[in-house]
Amino acid sequence: MAGLVEGGIGDNLNTVLRGIIPGLNTMDTPVHPSHSSDNRSPANDSTIIDISTDEGGGGDEGDTDQGGNGAGGGQTVPEMRGLRSILDRTILFILLLAVKILIDHRLGLFVVIGLVGTFFHHNGNLKQQVILKAKRKIFSLIIMLVFLLFNIFFVYYIFSDQHLYRSLIFCQPVYETMDFWMLLWIVGITDFMIKYMTIAVKGIVTILPRRCLSFKRRGKIYLLIEQFSQMYRTLTPMPIWIQYLSNDPETHWSINYGLVLLYVIFKAGSLIDKLKEVRAATKGICFDVQYGVHLSKGEPPVNGQACPICQDDYTDPIQLQCKHIFCDECVSLWFDRERTCPMCRAKVADDPTWRDGNTSLYVHLF
Incomplete structure (x- = not known):
């Protein structure tokens, strides 16, 4: 009887506590033997109330939130994997497209590789012969000149149907359709041909005997040749670009001529700079520089x-x-190659660029 009374009181108390304090945990839990002061029967254990504090409830909610955040964070893993898969497929497609372009333009690619390799070889050879002064190898320079002239003739002969040589005299080559790639092809070939001619002219200057031209003055001649070459290479792309920008039937004529005007203004600044450099190089030949x-x-x-x-x-x-x-x-x-004294490295001369027989690799594409 006493057990029933106690049990009923315990149930009623749990019900009341749930209504008054919702945050309390009134779930019945078994009592650990170490917390019990006497030996009770299993029936009596049900009357013991385990009231948890708010910290415990907060801990449960925190665990729930952390679990939710963990689940949310776990959802980013499949997304990253999907993004990586898309990137992998995109890179493979780009590589496939690049291979297709290389196959379609294999002739032009081989020509460009040959032009660049030939330029590096003969440009480096000329610089070495300039350093040797009187010990330069005349026969090697003559072979270089013959090979450069042969390359110029060979390129223009292979593409004779396009009449690429017309760009050298500021005329339009022959082409079916002028697209962007055709424009780059014409301008690039013309630029390399002018480079070859520049190296050939410098080679002729190097071959000249000392009684015709002293070694002291040759650096200034190389500089003047290079400055004229760069100004010429700046001018040759202009007719091609003007033709490309002005002849677009799908665009209104005002827009076409507006683009041409902007291009001419842009090129005017470059031409003014090149004219100043040519003028300075010409003055350098007329006046002898005294280093001491x-x-x-x-x-x-x-x-x-x-x-x-x-x-x-x-x-x-x-x-x-x-x-x-x-x-x-x-x-x-x-001082055609350095700016400082050979002994103490004190600065003596100005910028020696292009006085050592070097030719610029920069391609004037516009």
């Missing part, structure tokens, strides 16, 4: 009886501002 003070025959050299550059007796010795002495011709050739 010429010494008289009676003055003893400061740094030994031999020139540090040529390791031979001084010829027309010149003393730089840093007090080091060299042959005038030797130090002039040195």
Whole structure:
């Protein structure tokens, strides 16, 4: 009887607590033996009330939220895998398209590779021969000239139906349709042909004997040839681009001529810069640059009886501002490649670009 009364009271108390404090956990839980002060029967255990605090309930909710966030985070894994799969397929398609383009334009690709390789070979060979001065190999330079002229003739002969040589005189080549790729092809071929001609002209200057042209002045000649070449290569693409921008039947004439006007304005700035460079190179030939003070025959050299550059007796010795002495011709050739003294690295000369026989690799596509 007492057990029934206690059980009923316990049930009623749980019901009341659930109504008053919803956050309380009134679920019946068994009591651990270590928490019990006496030995009760299993029937009596049901009357013990386990009231959890808010922290426990909050912990349950937190666990639930964390589980939800974990599930949400887990959903990003399939999305990332799907994105990676799409990227993989896209890259494969791009590679497939690139292979198709290479196959369709294999002749042009082989020509471009041959042009670039030929340019690097002969440009490097010319620079080496310029450094050798009197020890240059005349026969090697003659072979280079013949090979360059043969390459120019061969390219124009292979594509004779397009009359690409007309671009050299600012005329339009022959083509069926002028699209963007055809434009790049014509401009690129013309630019490389002018480069070959530039290297050939520099080769002729290198072959000239010393009595015709001193080695001291050749650097200025190389610079002038290069500046004229770059200005010419800046002008040759203009007729092709003007034709391409102005002849679009699907676009209104005002837009076409507006594009041409913007292009001409853009090119005008480049042409003005090139004209200034050509003018400066021309003045350099007319006026001899003095890197130091010429010494008289009676003055003893400061740094030994031999020139540090040529390791031979001084010829027309010149003393730089840093007090080091060299042959005038030797130090002039040195400053065609460097800006500093060979001994102490003190800055003496201006920018030596293009005075060493080098030709610009930059392709003037526009």
